[in-house]
Amino acid sequence: MFLQHLLNGITIGGSYALIALGYTLVYGVLKLINFAHGEIYMIGAYLGFILVSLLPALPPFFQGHLLFFLLIVFLVAAGLCALYGFYLEKVCYRPLRQAPKLTPLISALGASIFFQNFVMLTMGAKDRIFPQTVGMTTYTVAGVTGTPLQLAIILSSVFLMALLWWFINRTRLGVAIKATSTDPLMASLLGINVDTVISVTFMAGSFLAACAGVMIGLYYGTINFTLGYLGGIKAFTAAVLGGIGNVPGAMVGGFLLGIIEALGAGYFSAEYKDVYAFFILIAVLVLRPAGLLGKGVHERA
C-alpha cells in the first residue's frame, strides 16, 4: 500500500510543484505573493477542458493521434495563460510597484476574485466533467495500480521542471531573472530591463501553472471555478515548505506535500486530506519559517 500512496502522492505533488514554482519565481523578483496565481492554474484547467471538448469536432487525424492532440492542448492552454500572467502583472501589479507592500497584496486578492467570477459567469458554477481521452486503462505492477496518464503526468512535470531549470541556469534571460531576484537595482545598472524580466517571470510561472491545471483536469476528471483557491493555497504551502523564493525548494516542497497528503489520506483519514497541507503550512511557519531549503528570513509582507 505504501508504494501505491507514494505513486498517487508523486502524481499530485508534481502539479503542486509546478504551481509552487510560479509563486516562488514571482516572489523572487518582486518580493510579492501573487495570490491570483491559483486562478491562473484554474483558468489553465478550464482552457484544457474547452480544448479537449473540441476533439470530437476536429478532423479524424487528431482522434488518431491523441498524444499529439494533447500536446497541442497543453501548449495552447499554457500559452494563453502566459498571456493572462503577462496582463495580470501589467494591470494589477506594475502600477503599484512603488506602493506600500500591502497594496499589491490587496490588488492580488481583487484579481483573484475577478478571475473566479469571470470563469463562473462564462463557464457556469457547476462542476465540469473533463472528457475522457487517453490513458485511462489501469495496469497493476507489483501491487501498485496506475494509469498511463499518471505516468505521463509525472514525466511531464519532471520534464517541465527540467525545462525551467535549463531556462534559469543556461539562458541569459533566465540568469537575468536570478540576478533581478538578488538585486533589481544592480540588474538595471547592467542594462537588464527589469520590467521585461518581471513580465517573463510572470509568463513562465503562469505557463507552468496552466500545465498543472490541464494535468489535474485530466487526472481528476472534474473541475470547478473554485479549483484555484485550494490549489493555490496548497501550492503556496509547497513553496513555503521548500523556502519561498527558492526554485529547487518549490520542486521539493511540491512533491513532499503531495506525498504527505497521499500518505495522510491513505493511513489516517481521507476526509482530512486537505487539512494536512494547512497543518504543514503552520508547522513550517512556526518551526522553520525559511523553509527546508531557504537561507534566511527577512522581514517582508
Add this chain to the structure above:
Amino acid sequence: MLRLTDVHLAYGHVHALKGVSLAVAAGEIVTLIGANGAGKSSTLKAISALHPLRSGAIEFAGEAIHALPPHQVVARGVSHCPEGRRIFYDLSVRENLLMGGYLLGKKELEERLAAVLDLFPRLRERLAQAGGTLSGGEQQMLAIARALMCNPRLLMLDEPSLGLAPLMVEKIFETVLSLKKGGLTVLLVEQNAGAALAVSDRAYVLETGRVTLAGDSASLARDERVVKAYLGG
C-alpha cells in the same frame, strides 16, 4: 562627452543635489571628492537615471539621457559600478560577468569575457565559484570587471577602494590607470581623496549638493582648502 547642467535631485524632502554642473571629456579620469552626504553618489545615480531629476539636464555624447530608463543609459555606453560592489552573491563569477555583458551579442560576449579576464586573471581561476565566496578585494575586481563587460565608453566607479587593504587599493587604482591608457573615460567617486587625485586628471569638490571647487587634480591636491578638509593636512 558627459555634461551635467544645473542638476537638482531630491529624495522626498532631502535635497541631495542643488544645481550640480560638471563635465567630463573623452579619455579623462575625473574625480568627485566630498564628505559623506555631499552628493557624490547621488550625482552618479542621477547620471544612471536611478533617480529622476527635479530639474536640470544630463547629456552624454551629445544626447540628453536624463529621461531614459537606467537600462537604456547603459546601452548608450555609460557603466556604473555602484558603492558596496553589489555582487550577485548566489550567481557564479561567470554568471556575474555574463550579466555585465547582458546587452552584447553572443560572439561579442565571449570576446569581451576573454578580454576582461585578461585584465583580472584572478577571476579566471574563480569562474565557477559563487560571487559571495570571493574575498572583498576579489569582489571589487569582479564588480569592476562586470561593469567593463558591456564595453562602456564611460565608467563610473563609486568608492572602489572602500574597505580594502592598502595593497588592494593600489591594485585597483593601477587598473583604473591602465583602463585610461586603453582609452576609457572614468568618473571616480572616492573618500580616499589622496589616491584619487593622484590618478585623476581633474576633480570636482562637492559640498552639500553643490560644486564648490573644480580644477586639475594636481593643483587641487595642493589647494590648502582641499588639503585641510580631505587630505588630512
